[in-house]
Amino acid sequence: xxxxxxxxxANKLGLSKATxxxxxxxxxxxxxxxxxxxxxxxxxxxxxxxxxxVNLRKKQTKTIGVIIPTTVHHxxxxxxxxxxxxxxKDEYLVILLQSNENxxxxxxxxxxxxxxxxxxxxxxxxxxxxxFVHLNKxxxxxxxxxxxxxxxxxxxxxxxxxxxxxxxxxxVVYLIKKGYKKIAHFRGDFNPKxxxxxxxxxxxxxxDNNIEFDPTLxxxxxxxxxxxxxxxxxKKMITTGIKVDAIFAITDLIAIxxxxxxxxxxxxxxxxIAVFGFSNWFMSxxxxxxxxxxxxxAYKMGEMxxxxxxxxxxxxxxxxxxTHKEVVLPTKLVIRNSC
Amino acid sequence: xxxxxxxxxANKLGLSKATxxxxxxxxxxxxxxxxxxxxxxxxxxxxxxxxxxVNLRKKQTKTIGVIIPTTVHHxxxxxxxxxxxxxxKDEYLVILLQSNENxxxxxxxxxxxxxxxxxxxxxxxxxxxxxFVHLNKxxxxxxxxxxxxxxxxxxxxxxxxxxxxxxxxxxVVYLIKKGYKKIAHFRGDFNPKxxxxxxxxxxxxxxDNNIEFDPTLxxxxxxxxxxxxxxxxxKKMITTGIKVDAIFAITDLIAIxxxxxxxxxxxxxxxxIAVFGFSNWFMSxxxxxxxxxxxxxAYKMGEMxxxxxxxxxxxxxxxxxxTHKEVVLPTKLVIRNSC
Numbered sequence: 001x002x003x004x005x006x007x008x009x010a011n012k013l014g015l016s017k018a019t020x021x022x023x024x025x026x027x028x029x030x031x032x033x034x035x036x037x038x039x040x041x042x043x044x045x046x047x048x049x050x051x052x053x054v055n056l057r058k059k060q061t062k063t064i065g066v067i068i069p070t071t072v073h074h075x076x077x078x079x080x081x082x083x084x085x086x087x088x089k090d091e092y093l094v095i096l097l098q099s100n101e102n103x104x105x106x107x108x109x110x111x112x113x114x115x116x117x118x119x120x121x122x123x124x125x126x127x128x129x130x131x132f133v134h135l136n137k138x139x140x141x142x143x144x145x146x147x148x149x150x151x152x153x154x155x156x157x158x159x160x161x162x163x164x165x166x167x168x169x170x171x172v173v174y175l176i177k178k179g180y181k182k183i184a185h186f187r188g189d190f191n192p193k194x195x196x197x198x199x200x201x202x203x204x205x206x207x208d209n210n211i212e213f214d215p216t217l218x219x220x221x222x223x224x225x226x227x228x229x230x231x232x233x234x235k236k237m238i239t240t241g242i243k244v245d246a247i248f249a250i251t252d253l254i255a256i257x258x259x260x261x262x263x264x265x266x267x268x269x270x271x272x273i274a275v276f277g278f279s280n281w282f283m284s285x286x287x288x289x290x291x292x293x294x295x296x297x298a299y300k301m302g303e304m305x306x307x308x309x310x311x312x313x314x315x316x317x318x319x320x321x322x323t324h325k326e327v328v329l330p331t332k333l334v335i336r337n338s339c
Numbered sequence: 340x341x342x343x344x345x346x347x348x349a350n351k352l353g354l355s356k357a358t359x360x361x362x363x364x365x366x367x368x369x370x371x372x373x374x375x376x377x378x379x380x381x382x383x384x385x386x387x388x389x390x391x392x393v394n395l396r397k398k399q400t401k402t403i404g405v406i407i408p409t410t411v412h413h414x415x416x417x418x419x420x421x422x423x424x425x426x427x428k429d430e431y432l433v434i435l436l437q438s439n440e441n442x443x444x445x446x447x448x449x450x451x452x453x454x455x456x457x458x459x460x461x462x463x464x465x466x467x468x469x470x471f472v473h474l475n476k477x478x479x480x481x482x483x484x485x486x487x488x489x490x491x492x493x494x495x496x497x498x499x500x501x502x503x504x505x506x507x508x509x510x511v512v513y514l515i516k517k518g519y520k521k522i523a524h525f526r527g528d529f530n531p532k533x534x535x536x537x538x539x540x541x542x543x544x545x546x547d548n549n550i551e552f553d554p555t556l557x558x559x560x561x562x563x564x565x566x567x568x569x570x571x572x573x574k575k576m577i578t579t580g581i582k583v584d585a586i587f588a589i590t591d592l593i594a595i596x597x598x599x600x601x602x603x604x605x606x607x608x609x610x611x612i613a614v615f616g617f618s619n620w621f622m623s624x625x626x627x628x629x630x631x632x633x634x635x636x637a638y639k640m641g642e643m644x645x646x647x648x649x650x651x652x653x654x655x656x657x658x659x660x661x662t663h664k665e666v667v668l669p670t671k672l673v674i675r676n677s678c
Contacts, residue, residue, distance in 0.1 A: 003480065048454060063434070063455075071423070077416045084410065084437050088444075093455060095402070096435040098423050105427075115387060116402075116432060141342065227621075256625050282566075286595050288627035 004047045012041055060317070064309065065113035067097045067106060067123045069150070074281040075298050076124070079149070082302025083122065090310055092119070103128040110134040120144040120309040125152060127191055127225075144312035144322070148305040150192040158312065158324045160305045164194040167294045167331040168201025171276050172248055174333055176209045180246035180274055182217065186233050186258060188250045189222040198250050198278065217244060221254050230257025238265060245273060246339065252277035252284045252293055259287060259338070274339035290336035297329045304329065343386045351380055399656070403648065404452035406436045406445060406462045408489070413620040414637050415463070418488070421641025422461065429649055431458070442467040449473040459483040459648040464491060466530055466564075483651035483661070487644040489531040497651065497663045499644045503533040506633045506670040507540025510615050511587055513672055515548045519585035519613055521556065525572050525597060527589045528561040537589050537617065556583060560593050569596025577604060584612060585678065591616035591623045591632055598626060598677070613678035629675035636668045643668065 006024075010017045015038070023030045023038035030038075041047075064087055068076050080096065087094050095118065099106035106126050113121055114137070121138055125147065135155050138145045145157040153159075175183055185202045188195030199218070206213050219237060221229035230249060234257070237244065249255035255277035259269060267273055269289050277284055277293035284291035308325050315322050345363075349356045354377070362369045362377035369377075380386075403426055407415050419435065426433050434457065438445035445465050452460055453476070460477055464486065474494050477484045487499040514522055524541045527534030538557070545552050558576060560568035569588060573596070576583065588594035594616035598608060606612055608628050616623055616632035623630035647664050654661050 071410070071419045072413070072416045074411070074413075077411045080410045080435070081437070084435065085439075088436075091451070093434045093436070093451065095432045096419070096423065097427075097432070098420065100424075112430070112432065227625075260625060283622035283625060286566075286599060286622060286626050 004045045006047075008045060009038060009041050009047060012045070013037060060119050061117050062091065063093045063095060063116070063118045064306070065095045065097065065109075065116070065118040065121045067099055067109050067113075067121070069099050069101050069124060069126050071096070071098055074283070075279050075296065078298035079124075079302035079305075082299040082304075083306045084302075086303045086306035086310075092310065099126040101126045101128055103130070107134040110138060114138065114141060114143065118143070120146070120313045122146050122148060122305050122309055124148050125150040125192055127189055130191055142316070144309055144316060146305045146309045146312075148301055150194060153193070156324065158308045158326065160301055160308065160327045160329065161194075162296055162301070162331050163328050164197035165201040165204075167278070167296075168198035168248070169205045170201075170333060171278070171294055172202050172205035173209065174335070175246050175248065175274065175276060175339060176205065176211065178274070178339060180339070181211060182214075182244045183211075183246045183248055184217040184219065184237060184242070184244040186219050186221050186230060186247060186249040186254050188225050189220070195225075195250060202248055216242060221250065225251060225254065227253045227257040227260075230254035230259075231261045232257075234258040234261035238262075238267070246270075246276065247273060248276045250278055252279045252281040252291060255291055255293070255338075256283065256287055259289075259291070263288075270337070270339045276339055280334050284334075285336070289338045292336045292339045293334050295332050295334045297331070300329055343384045345386075347384060348377060348380050348386060351384070352376060398456075399458050400456050401430065402432045402434060402455070402457045403645070404434045404436065404448075404455070404457040404460045406438055406448050406452075406460070408438050408440045408463060408465050410435070410437055413622070414618050414635065417637035418463075418641035418644075421638040421643075422645045423641075425642045425645035425649075431649065438465040440465045440467055442469070446473040449477060453477065453480055453482065457482070459485070459652050461485050461487060461644050461648055463487050464489040464531055466528055466534075469530055481655070483648055483655060485644045485648045485651075487640055489533060492532070495663065497647045497665065499640055499647065499666045499668065500533075501635055501640070501670050502667050503536035504540040504543075506617070506635075507537040507587070508544045509540075509672060510617070510633055511541050511544035512548065513674070514585050514587065514613065514615060514678060515544065515550065517613070517678060519678070520550060521553075521583045522550075522585045522587055523556040523558065523576060523581070523583040525558050525560050525569060525586060525588040525593050527564050528559070534564075534589060541587055555581060560589065564590060564593065566592045566596040566599075569593035569598075570600045571596075573597040573600035577601075577606070585609075585615065586612060587615045589617055591618045591620040591630060594630055594632070594677075595622065595626055598628075598630070602627075609676070609678045615678055619673050623673075624675070628677045631675045631678045632673050634671050634673045636670070639668055 006017050006020050010020045020038050023035045084094050097109040103126055132152055148160040151159045187199045203213050219233040221233055223229045255275050259275055277291045280293045280295040284293050312322050345356050345359050349359045359377050362374045423433050436448040442465055484496040490498045526538045542552050558572040560572055562568045586597055594614050598614055616630045619632045619634040623632050651661050
């Protein structure tokens with residue numbers, strides 16, 4: 001069954017294509033009798049308008065572009081879930097792109113989305129993104145942009161984040177109150193901002209509790225910030241004889257990598273060394289021992305980012321002013337058996 | 340900076356919009372001198388063609404639609420990774436939709452994608468899909484369709500699957516060879532096909548090894564086929580006094596739910612009861628005890644499905660014949676400490 005076109009309806013009724021089009025669009029130029037005849041034929045032939053053409057006329061595509069560093073990640077897959085479900089409600093479609101933590105790919109993808117005339121763009125920046133010409137291009141084109149999770153504060157657009165500093169601060173204060181004093185930090189790279197904020201939160205919690213900050217207790221996990229990084233850092237710490245009584249890891253994956261190495265070395269968790277993660281991946285509740293961590297509202301973050309983007313798109317279409325929002329979503333500590 | 344249009348170039352050069360358009364498209368109607376002038380102005384003004392309009396003319400959107408049951412799933416997120424990375428190579432964009440295991444949503448999403456004039460569609464069916472009018476509609480519209488993982492054999496289109504029967508068969512034969520005789524099966528729903536195939540593989544392995552099939556050892560996990568289902572089935576099995584020496588679970592999540600309950604009851608794994616999963620989620624390698632399971636080539640499945648779809652799209656555009664492919668990807672057993 002080939003696609004039914006305006007021409008097919010026109011041929012069937014012996015009318016011009018323009019008349020059929022005007023009739024379907026309810027134009028005042030066409031008589032009610034003709035409109036009725038055209039609508040009847042359209043239904044009979046199972047005609048659906050070419051949405052691409054309709055959108056071209058309306059200068060909207062009902063399509064949103066989303067760029068995230070990776071999809072194979074419990075946190076990001078929950079964010080995608082929130083984004084897609086919120087988009088669904090307003091019948092927007094979501095084009096999903098992965099930057100794979102690659103800055104030049106991220107730039108290329110922004111161009112692809114702009115060429116595609118998406119109605120708005122959501123981005124969580126790659127860890128390698130340290131120039132922002134591509135983001136400013138989106139803004140200059142007057143396409144609504146919302147940054148989430150991994151953001152750049154200087155970009156004039158809406159942002160949805162958690163307070164990484166505060167969440168890290170609270171985690172480390174919790175460990176200190178439980179009696180831990182020599183607390184290592186398995187940190188992320190100097191980019192993006194959230195790794196830096198978590199490190200600063202860790203440091204400030206020590207200082208505020210009269211524990212001297214010791215840079216030798218900070219281990220850089222900047223390979224992929226994953227399981228192997230945590231394993232390698234724990235190994236480095238133990239084999240170089242650095243003594244700690246707790247580890248605050250920047251992600252659950254790094255924490256679980258550390259747990260694996262420590263258990264292999266018969267280090268008791270939490271008796272010898274406590275471990276604290278960040279993100280509350282599902283697996284943190286099934287690993288042994290179950291992992292204490294920071295719960296991040298991933299689904300909510302996706303939903304809220306899309307919510308703000310849709311409202312900016314609506315305002316733009318209605319020629320209303322757009323006020324950028326900066327939303328900080330609350331996190332909470334989830335205490336389990338690892339500390 | 341507003342979007343530069345053909346009209347802007349035309350105004351700048353004192354030419355008609357049609358002439359500029361023809362010049363940019365290299366039409367023989369336009370002199371080389373004019374073409375050069377137009378191209379120069381286009382570059383100067385940083386003109387990019389409206390891709391939506393270009394695609395409308397070419398009757399292609401360079402966009403693929405993907406419908407999957409859920410994104411919050413290690414297996415599906417790896418499939419998405421494979422799909423998106425393969426699409427990227429050919430500069431195709433991917434619209435991602437989730438059916439949330441809801442049949443009517445899946446039908447609606449097919450219509451949305453057809454309205455959007457995507458160049459092709461990939462679907463892994465929801466567990467509730469038992470009518471196929473929507474799939475036949477795609478085929479009647481002459482839009483290439485590839486089904487993957489959760490498929491319907493009767494649909495005349497390409498398919499990418501694993502051999503669920505064989506993978507389940509091999510897992511249970513492995514357990515039998517290790518000396519386990521009373522093997523429970525925590526099964527999935529009667530729909531989709533892969534749950535049925537795994538059950539049949541389990542049954543056949545018993546029969547071929549002279550172990551009588553006992554239906555009281557089969558537990559239905561059809562709530563969400565998730566962690567809680569596995570936990571509940573293990574609880575039901577233990578509290579009703581059904582004695583087994585091994586469990587073959589239809590997914591890792593169900594296996595890990597079972598492990599959690601068994602450990603709470605001080606049941607030793609694998610000494611008292613061995614546990615075997617299916618999928619090889621990352622968490623299976625970090626749970627205690629680490630879980631034996633079937634490794635499914637998720638990334639490969641996504642990549643291959645997209646590969647086949649792109650080749651069908653190319654053939655369609657070049658008016659070549661399309662031969663549907665049915666690819667069965669190999670799986671392998673991953674033996675760890677749970678058996």
